[in-house]
Amino acid sequence: MHNAKTAIFYFSGTGNTEIIAKQFAERLRSKGQDVDLFRVEDIFKGTRSVEYEAYDLIGIGHPVLGFGASGFVERFAEGLPDCNGTPVFVFKTASSPHYINNGASNTVLRSLRGKGYNPFHNSILAMPCNFYIKYDDRLNKQLYQAAQRKVELFAEEIENRTLRNLPIHPVLERVLRTVYYCEEHQGGKYFAKGLRTTDACTLCLKCVRNCPTSNISSGVEGIVFSQNCLLCMRCVYSCPQKAIQATRLKASVVDPYTGGPKLHKLMKDSANDGRFVTPKSKGYYKHFIKYLEE
Structure with missing residues (x-):
């Protein structure tokens, strides 16, 4: 075609x-x-x-x-x-x-x-x-x-x-759909209520401009987080000053996060051989073997 x-x-x-x-x-x-x-x-x-x-x-x-x-x-x-x-x-x-x-x-x-x-x-x-x-x-x-x-x-x-x-399986799909609904509608609100900016914030407003749901705004007292949050983590990871912190679900934030745009730098790292999962991997990483071999 x-x-x-x-x-x-x-x-x-x-x-x-x-x-x-x-x-x-x-x-x-x-x-x-x-x-x-x-x-x-x-x-x-x-x-x-x-x-x-x-x-x-x-x-x-x-x-x-x-x-x-x-x-x-x-x-x-x-x-x-x-x-x-x-x-x-x-x-x-x-x-x-x-x-x-x-x-x-x-x-x-x-x-x-x-x-x-x-x-x-x-x-x-x-x-x-x-x-x-x-x-x-x-x-x-x-x-x-x-x-x-x-x-x-x-x-x-x-x-x-x-x-x-x-x-x-349709039964599993329905169960996971319920988990997804709870995470997005309840977890997102809970997470957003705990978002705070630190003194490192320069009010560049990148988070305000880039939030997909327009959940972040700028007020008299600085950056304001509402509750229309997807838990997409964009604001946390893209802040130039790393000034956005989660006070709820703290463990959900990966630090440092080297995915997304940082993958281009990772690909240029000659010291990283990109060989983590092998045919002998066990535990959680075992399920990656078939995917990587296909």
Whole structure:
């Protein structure tokens, strides 16, 4: 397929999904497709408009947040105009390729089918963890290298309209959906109530500008955090002065976080051989073996 016009819509909390979205765009362009990239938050905020009917292929990317796609991305899918069979590929990034993350896009997929779209390719890519678990930087590099290989494979499948599904037991999906709902709607509010700025804050307002849900504002007393929080962690990790601290769920903050934009620096580190998980790995990291070998 050549000269097709493709739109890739994505939400990225701390940068992992954005990196993958850009790599999908690069690979599809190399195959002759005209690709436009859209951040979902820009569409919600009205800073970009979209003529959906102009596209022959649509991609939707999101991080896995608490076993789900986030209400943010789900609302985007619900708001898409009806169509007549436009093919869609969906990709997600997660700290683990484990089976329990397979259903994270299912609500989005159901919305797409209900509106007449044809979601044919559903994939997951493991990337550095930004929540609770600090991965060894050798693993972070290893996962990113694997993701690059898989994007190349997936782009070929997408070009050829090859079907790819991620099965999950419906009972498990319902249980995980409940966990996801509680984390986003209750955990996010709890976390946001505990966000504070330190004296290192320079009021650069980067957090205000970059919060996807406009949850952060500037007031008389400085930076104000409301409760419309996705737990995406963007504000914490992207603050130039590291001046945003979590006083609730402190352990959820990975320090230092070397994923997202910092992966480019990690890839240039010749002292990091990117060999953390091996065929002999045990415990938690054992489940990465099959994923990395595929």
